[in-house]
Amino acid sequence: MALTITDVCINCDVCEPVCPNQAIFQGEEIYEIEPGKCTQCVGHFEQPQCIRVCPVECIIPSPRHPETAQQLLEKYRRLTSNVPAKTDTRDNNNLLFESG
Numbered sequence: 260m261a262l263t264i265t266d267v268c269i270n271c272d273v274c275e276p277v278c279p280n281q282a283i284f285q286g287e288e289i290y291e292i293e294p295g296k297c298t299q300c301v302g303h304f305e306q307p308q309c310i311r312v313c314p315v316e317c318i319i320p321s322p323r324h325p326e327t328a329q330q331l332l333e334k335y336r337r338l339t340s341n342v343p344a345k346t347d348t349r350d351n352n353n354l355l356f357e358s359g
């Protein structure tokens with residue numbers, strides 16, 4: 260599933276440059292993750308690079324964006340091909356929900 264950043268974020272900016280998908284950006288208050296671009300680093304690294312570098316451990320799986328490993332891999336393939344990625348929205352992402 261895509262990751263999200265909690266309000267514990269101290270805006271240190273170390274996560275943004277390590278994201279291979281350019282999914283992290285400075286939001287109004289704190290850094291944020293674009294769920295349509297976050298693959299949990301699947302396809303690039305064995306573990307999420309943002310979690311690895313965050314000094315305050317404020318990056319967590321987003322309960323709004325549950326995805327299987329296969330779905331993350333498909334997202335990676337979309338992002339790294341020339342096919343436009345489907346844009347995930349924050350509250351209307353039911354197509355990616357698993358039933359069980």
Ligand code: SF4
Pocket residue numbers: 262277278279280281282283292296297298299300301307308309310
């Ligand atoms: S898990 Fe990987 S792809 Fe997702 S925001 Fe963090 S660094 Fe970017």
Ligand code: SF4
Pocket residue numbers: 264267268269270271272273274275290312313314315316317318
């Ligand atoms: S590394 Fe953690 S504390 Fe620093 S900007 Fe990213 S989410 Fe916020």
